[in-house]
Amino acid sequence: MRGYTLLELLVVLVLLSLVTGLIMPRLTTLYESAVRAYQLQDVLQQIAGLGYQAYQQGKSYRLGAPKPPDQTDSLSLTLPEDWQVSAEPAIEYYANGVCTGGIITLQHATFSQQWQLNPPLCQPSAYVAQ
Template sequence: MRRIDRVSAALGFTLLEILVVLAISTTLLMLVVPNLSRSIAGAELPKVTKQLAVVLRRGRSQAINQSRPVSFVLDVNDRSYRLGAASKLHHLPGDIDLTMLTGMELAQGVGKGAIYFYPDGSSTGGRITLRHGDRSQQVDVNWLTGEVSVLSDV
C-alpha cells in the first residue's frame, strides 16, 4: 500500500512548479503582445497601398474603355479618395500618413489633389506616399503611359 501512495504523489505538480510556469508565460506574453500589435498595424500599410494602386489602375482602364477622362481625387486632410465624380467616397485608416505630389494646376484646395487619366492611356501623373511609423510605400503614376507602380520602403 505504501508503494501506491508514492507513485500517486509523484504524478502531480507542486504549487511552486505551477507558479514558475505562470511567471515564465506572463513574461513571454509581455514581450510578444506589443510586437504583435505593431506588426498587425504595419501589415495594413501594404494592403492600403495595394488598394490605392488597384483603384488608380481601374481609373486608367475606365478612361481607355469609355473614351473619356477619369479623375482620381485624394483629400489628404480628410483621408479620403474618389475615382470619378459620381463614385463613392472611400476613407483610409487614420494611422497612415499621406502625402501627394501632383501638378500645381491639379490641386483642388488645401490638402486635395487630382490625377487625371485620359483615353489614350496617358495621365497627369503623380505620386502618393503612405507612411506608418518608420515604414513607407509609394504609388507612382507615370504621366506619359499612365502606368501605376508601387515602391516599398522608400
C-alpha cells in the same frame, strides 16, 4: 507519486506571464503594420485601374488636381481613413485609357511614400525613395 509540485507550476505560470507581457505589445504593432500594408496594396490597385475607368466612362480626368465645382462625376478612388493621394504636377487620364505618367505621393497618418506611374498605362511600378 507522479506529478508536478506547486512550486514548479508557479514557476511555469510566472514564465508564461513574462513571455506574454513581452509579446502582447508587439502583436498590436504587427496587426497595425499588416493593416497598413493591406491598405497600401488596395490603394495601389485602385490607382492601377484608373486608366480603365477613364476608358469605360469615355472621359478625361486629372489625378491630383482640384475638381471643378460643376464636375460631379470623377474617377472612383476610395481611400481608407487617414490616406491621401496627391500628384504634382497632376496626372492626366485620357478617355482612351492612356495617362501622362508622373509621381504620386501616398500619405498616411504615420508615413508617406512616392510611387512612379509610367505612361501609357500608369501602373504603380516603382517606389521612389525620398
